[in-house]
Amino acid sequence: MFEFLKKIIKKNSPEKKPAAKKEVIKKPEKKTSSAPKKIVAKAPNLPKKKKALKTESSIKPPPKALKKKPLEIKEEKAPPKEEKKSGFFSLADKIKKGLTKTREKLTTELTSLFTGKKIDEALFEELETILLTSDVGISATTYLLDSIRASIKKNKIENADEIKGLLKEKLIELLSPIQNPLVLKGTSPFVIMVVGVNGAGKTTTIGKLTKIFLDENKSVLIAAGDTFRAAATEQLEVWGERNNVHVVSQASGDPSAVIFDAINSAKAKNIDIVIADTAGRLPTQKHLIDEITKIKRVINKCHLEAPHEILLVLDANTGQNAISQLRIFNEALGITGLALTKLDGTAKGGVIAAIAKEQPTPLRYIGVGESIDDLRVFNAQEYVDALF
Numbered sequence: 001m002f003e004f005l006k007k008i009i010k011k012n013s014p015e016k017k018p019a020a021k022k023e024v025i026k027k028p029e030k031k032t033s034s035a036p037k038k039i040v041a042k043a044p045n046l047p048k049k050k051k052a053l054k055t056e057s058s059i060k061p062p063p064k065a066l067k068k069k070p071l072e073i074k075e076e077k078a079p080p081k082e083e084k085k086s087g088f089f090s091l092a093d094k095i096k097k098g099l100t101k102t103r104e105k106l107t108t109e110l111t112s113l114f115t116g117k118k119i120d121e122a123l124f125e126e127l128e129t130i131l132l133t134s135d136v137g138i139s140a141t142t143y144l145l146d147s148i149r150a151s152i153k154k155n156k157i158e159n160a161d162e163i164k165g166l167l168k169e170k171l172i173e174l175l176s177p178i179q180n181p182l183v184l185k186g187t188s189p190f191v192i193m194v195v196g197v198n199g200a201g202k203t204t205t206i207g208k209l210t211k212i213f214l215d216e217n218k219s220v221l222i223a224a225g226d227t228f229r230a231a232a233t234e235q236l237e238v239w240g241e242r243n244n245v246h247v248v249s250q251a252s253g254d255p256s257a258v259i260f261d262a263i264n265s266a267k268a269k270n271i272d273i274v275i276a277d278t279a280g281r282l283p284t285q286k287h288l289i290d291e292i293t294k295i296k297r298v299i300n301k302c303h304l305e306a307p308h309e310i311l312l313v314l315d316a317n318t319g320q321n322a323i324s325q326l327r328i329f330n331e332a333l334g335i336t337g338l339a340l341t342k343l344d345g346t347a348k349g350g351v352i353a354a355i356a357k358e359q360p361t362p363l364r365y366i367g368v369g370e371s372i373d374d375l376r377v378f379n380a381q382e383y384v385d386a387l388f
Contacts, residue, residue, distance in 0.1 A: 098368025102349035137354030180362035198280030207239030223262030224249035341367035
């Protein structure tokens with residue numbers, strides 16, 4: 001029986017062992033099968049890291065924002081350019097700058113005269129001296145003093161400081177009648193005959209006038225009618241190149257013929273304005289004055305109603321001599337307008353008041369500097385404001 005039981009136990013034990021082995025084998029198979037699954041599960045984790053890199057690349061928009069910022073900065077820089085353009089001297093600023101010498105002289109003397117002073121005859125005598133030394137002239141000075149006295153009496157003014165305001169007011173009243181800008185009218189081309197003594201600044205005035213008309217979208221032709229001075233033609237040609245304007249000239253010849261050819265050329269080319277230069281001459285040289293009247297007649301024969309403007313150029317530094325020049329040229333030609341140059345180089349800008357009182361003639365332009373933009377249309381209010 002004992003052996004029989006052993007045999008039974010032996011039979012049962014091998015059967016259990018393979019069964020256990022089968023279970024063990026199955027378990028590692030499950031482990032091995034799960035292992036690759038874990039590897040596959042780790043593999044998708046790598047793209048997650050790439051996604052993290054993509055999120056880092058998403059930081060790139062800030063550079064785009066930085067690119068936009070320079071654009072905004074450029075836009076901010078644009079306004080300063082406009083400010084520079086607007087920063088150029090305006091009309092009033094240019095005149096103030098040009099009249100610095102006259103203003104400093106008047107301001108210093110008038111301030112010391114009126115501050116803490118009584119209104120009496122001694123004060124008026126000092127004021128008269130100041131006006132006369134500023135080239136205001138006897139007639140204009142007398143007019144201003146009489147007007148101020150009348151206002152003081154009428155308004156019962158007792159404070160001397162108020163006389164400065166009265167002087168400014170009376171000057172504007174005196175100068176306003178000669179404030180008359182040039183108006184281009186009549187048949188085309190509009191002919192401007194420029195006259196004056198040697199050194200007054202005719203050539204420079206012509207160059208600056210050309211710039212003014214070009215800015216008004218007018219076409220311009222220059223006639224080099226000063227055939228006596230070789231440098232005059234060369235200077236005009238320089239201004240012509242600078243303004244991109246044609247200059248009609250001849251190496252040697254009659255000035256009337258040069259201007260005649262220029263006007264006919266302007267007619268053929270439908271040019272708006274002809275500016276005719278003439279030789280400088282002293283008012284005392286009668287034969288030269290007679291010659292310039294001949295040029296005027298030739299212009300009139302060539303073109304009806306011409307010259308439409310006879311512009312006399314006066315140097316402000318000549319002071320009261322400008323009055324005698326105006327008188328003689330006016331008698332010979334009939335001056336229709338004035339250009340007063342070199343006001344920036346003198347402390348005697350009061351000559352305009354003398355012209356307004358003694359020889360009232362339309363003052364078209366005043367020169368307050370050497371720049372091409374320094375020829376300005378005369379305005380009485382702005383001129384007087386610049387003096388005080």
